[in-house]
Amino acid sequence: MRIGHGYDVHAFTAGDGLWLGGVRIEHDQGVAAHSDGDVVLHALMDALLGAAGLGDIGQHFPDSDARYRDAASGDLLQDVLRKIQAQNLRVVNVDVTVIAQTPRFGPHRGAMVRSMAQLLQLDERRVNLKATTHEGLGALGKGEGIAVHAVALLEDAG
Ligand code: MG
Numbered sequence: 143m144r145i146g147h148g149y150d151v152h153a154f155t156a157g158d159g160l161w162l163g164g165v166r167i168e169h170d171q172g173v174a175a176h177s178d179g180d181v182v183l184h185a186l187m188d189a190l191l192g193a194a195g196l197g198d199i200g201q202h203f204p205d206s207d208a209r210y211r212d213a214a215s216g217d218l219l220q221d222v223l224r225k226i227q228a229q230n231l232r233v234v235n236v237d238v239t240v241i242a243q244t245p246r247f248g249p250h251r252g253a254m255v256r257s258m259a260q261l262l263q264l265d266e267r268r269v270n271l272k273a274t275t276h277e278g279l280g281a282l283g284k285g286e287g288i289a290v291h292a293v294a295l296l297e298d299a300g
Contacts, residue, residue: 144231144296146193150184151282151289160245160288163238163254163271164216164261169245173288176205180215181290182238186258187215187222189236189294194226219261226296234295235268242288247273 157172161180173179187199196202202225203210203218210218226233236258240247247254251271259266276282282289 143234144193144195146189146191146294146296148185148188148190148192148292148294149290150181150188151287152179152181153287154285161215162240162250164219164257165250165253167245167250171244177203177210177213177218178215181288182240182254182258182292183215183219183261185290185292186236186238186294187219189292190219190222190226190233190296193294193296194229194231196225196229216257216261223262227299230299231296232299233262233264233268234297235264235270236262236292236294237270238272238293239291240271240273240288241276241282241290242273243275243278243283243285247271 152173152175154171155174159166159168160173161178163182184199191198255266255269255271259269281287
Protein backbone atom coordinates (compact mmCIF):
# COMPACT_ATOMS: atom_id res chain seq x y z
CA MET A 143 0.00 0.00 0.00
CA ARG A 144 1.17 3.51 -0.78
CA ILE A 145 -0.42 6.76 0.41
CA GLY A 146 -0.12 10.23 -1.13
CA HIS A 147 -1.31 13.74 -0.35
CA GLY A 148 -2.07 16.57 -2.76
CA TYR A 149 -2.86 20.24 -2.21
CA ASP A 150 -3.84 23.01 -4.60
CA VAL A 151 -5.26 26.51 -4.38
CA HIS A 152 -6.63 28.85 -7.02
CA ALA A 153 -7.67 32.48 -6.68
CA PHE A 154 -11.15 33.51 -7.80
CA THR A 155 -11.32 35.91 -10.72
CA ALA A 156 -13.99 37.34 -12.99
CA GLY A 157 -15.95 34.56 -14.64
CA ASP A 158 -19.19 32.65 -14.74
CA GLY A 159 -18.30 29.25 -13.38
CA LEU A 160 -15.77 26.71 -12.16
CA TRP A 161 -14.65 23.22 -13.10
CA LEU A 162 -14.58 21.18 -9.89
CA GLY A 163 -14.00 17.43 -9.87
CA GLY A 164 -14.66 17.30 -13.61
CA VAL A 165 -18.05 19.03 -13.22
CA ARG A 166 -18.86 22.51 -14.50
CA ILE A 167 -20.51 24.53 -11.72
CA GLU A 168 -22.18 27.84 -12.43
CA HIS A 169 -20.86 30.56 -10.16
CA ASP A 170 -20.54 34.33 -10.19
CA GLN A 171 -16.76 33.95 -10.39
CA GLY A 172 -14.15 31.84 -12.18
CA VAL A 173 -10.59 30.94 -11.21
CA ALA A 174 -7.24 32.22 -12.41
CA ALA A 175 -5.51 29.27 -14.07
CA HIS A 176 -3.42 28.14 -17.00
CA SER A 177 -5.56 25.04 -17.56
CA ASP A 178 -9.30 24.67 -16.87
CA GLY A 179 -8.44 25.45 -13.23
CA ASP A 180 -10.06 22.32 -11.80
CA VAL A 181 -8.46 22.69 -8.38
CA VAL A 182 -10.12 19.46 -7.14
CA LEU A 183 -8.62 17.32 -9.90
CA HIS A 184 -5.27 19.08 -9.55
CA ALA A 185 -5.06 18.14 -5.85
CA LEU A 186 -6.26 14.64 -6.68
CA MET A 187 -3.58 14.17 -9.35
CA ASP A 188 -0.88 15.31 -6.94
CA ALA A 189 -2.14 12.83 -4.33
CA LEU A 190 -2.03 10.01 -6.90
CA LEU A 191 1.40 11.00 -8.19
CA GLY A 192 2.63 11.36 -4.62
CA ALA A 193 1.44 7.89 -3.68
CA ALA A 194 3.16 6.43 -6.74
CA GLY A 195 6.38 8.33 -6.02
CA LEU A 196 6.08 10.13 -9.36
CA GLY A 197 6.60 13.76 -8.29
CA ASP A 198 3.89 16.33 -9.01
CA ILE A 199 1.69 17.61 -11.85
CA GLY A 200 4.04 20.55 -12.46
CA GLN A 201 6.70 18.06 -13.57
CA HIS A 202 4.35 16.03 -15.78
CA PHE A 203 2.32 18.91 -17.26
CA PRO A 204 4.46 22.07 -17.05
CA ASP A 205 2.74 25.50 -17.18
CA SER A 206 5.38 26.53 -19.70
CA ASP A 207 4.23 23.90 -22.21
CA ALA A 208 1.63 25.27 -24.65
CA ARG A 209 0.10 21.76 -24.96
CA TYR A 210 -1.41 22.23 -21.51
CA ARG A 211 -2.94 25.65 -22.10
CA ASP A 212 -6.68 25.28 -21.33
CA ALA A 213 -6.08 21.56 -20.85
CA ALA A 214 -9.04 19.55 -19.58
CA SER A 215 -7.97 18.30 -16.15
CA GLY A 216 -10.01 15.13 -16.69
CA ASP A 217 -7.73 14.27 -19.61
CA LEU A 218 -4.64 14.95 -17.50
CA LEU A 219 -6.05 12.70 -14.76
CA GLN A 220 -6.48 9.90 -17.31
CA ASP A 221 -2.81 10.36 -18.17
CA VAL A 222 -1.86 10.18 -14.47
CA LEU A 223 -3.88 6.96 -14.11
CA ARG A 224 -2.00 5.42 -17.02
CA LYS A 225 1.32 6.35 -15.37
CA ILE A 226 0.13 4.68 -12.14
CA GLN A 227 -1.01 1.57 -13.98
CA ALA A 228 2.38 1.46 -15.70
CA GLN A 229 3.90 1.15 -12.19
CA ASN A 230 1.62 -1.88 -11.63
CA LEU A 231 -0.42 0.11 -9.08
CA ARG A 232 -4.14 0.73 -8.78
CA VAL A 233 -6.24 3.14 -6.74
CA VAL A 234 -7.87 1.83 -3.55
CA ASN A 235 -9.70 5.00 -2.48
CA VAL A 236 -9.43 8.77 -2.45
CA ASP A 237 -10.58 11.38 0.05
CA VAL A 238 -10.93 15.03 -0.96
CA THR A 239 -11.53 18.12 1.21
CA VAL A 240 -12.55 21.39 -0.44
CA ILE A 241 -12.06 24.61 1.56
CA ALA A 242 -14.05 27.61 0.29
CA GLN A 243 -16.63 30.12 1.49
CA THR A 244 -18.46 29.78 -1.84
CA PRO A 245 -19.91 28.11 -3.84
CA ARG A 246 -22.01 25.83 -1.65
CA PHE A 247 -21.10 22.23 -2.42
CA GLY A 248 -24.14 20.32 -1.18
CA PRO A 249 -26.06 20.52 -4.47
CA HIS A 250 -22.99 19.42 -6.48
CA ARG A 251 -21.51 16.74 -4.23
CA GLY A 252 -23.23 13.78 -5.92
CA ALA A 253 -22.26 14.87 -9.44
CA MET A 254 -18.67 15.55 -8.39
CA VAL A 255 -18.31 12.15 -6.70
CA ARG A 256 -19.80 10.39 -9.74
CA SER A 257 -17.47 12.30 -12.06
CA MET A 258 -14.35 11.52 -10.03
CA ALA A 259 -15.35 7.85 -9.64
CA GLN A 260 -15.82 7.59 -13.39
CA LEU A 261 -12.49 9.28 -14.14
CA LEU A 262 -10.72 7.01 -11.63
CA GLN A 263 -12.62 3.88 -12.76
CA LEU A 264 -13.64 3.36 -9.13
CA ASP A 265 -16.84 2.51 -7.30
CA GLU A 266 -18.41 5.72 -5.94
CA ARG A 267 -18.06 4.36 -2.39
CA ARG A 268 -14.29 4.63 -2.83
CA VAL A 269 -14.47 8.37 -3.59
CA ASN A 270 -15.17 10.66 -0.65
CA LEU A 271 -15.74 14.40 -0.95
CA LYS A 272 -15.89 16.78 2.00
CA ALA A 273 -16.39 20.52 1.95
CA THR A 274 -15.84 23.11 4.63
CA THR A 275 -15.67 26.87 4.86
CA HIS A 276 -12.63 28.65 6.31
CA GLU A 277 -14.77 30.24 9.03
CA GLY A 278 -14.11 33.71 7.63
CA LEU A 279 -10.39 33.49 8.46
CA GLY A 280 -7.71 34.76 6.08
CA ALA A 281 -7.86 34.95 2.28
CA LEU A 282 -9.90 31.75 1.91
CA GLY A 283 -12.27 33.00 4.57
CA LYS A 284 -12.72 36.27 2.68
CA GLY A 285 -13.78 34.26 -0.35
CA GLU A 286 -10.71 35.14 -2.42
CA GLY A 287 -10.11 31.59 -3.61
CA ILE A 288 -10.60 27.89 -3.18
CA ALA A 289 -8.21 25.29 -1.74
CA VAL A 290 -8.32 21.51 -1.87
CA HIS A 291 -6.55 18.74 0.02
CA ALA A 292 -6.65 15.21 -1.36
CA VAL A 293 -5.39 11.86 -0.09
CA ALA A 294 -5.06 8.77 -2.25
CA LEU A 295 -4.25 5.16 -1.38
CA LEU A 296 -2.75 2.84 -3.99
CA GLU A 297 -2.10 -0.90 -3.88
CA ASP A 298 -0.15 -3.35 -6.03
CA ALA A 299 -2.29 -4.33 -9.00
CA GLY A 300 -1.04 -7.92 -8.56
MG1 MG B 1 -3.88 23.99 -9.97
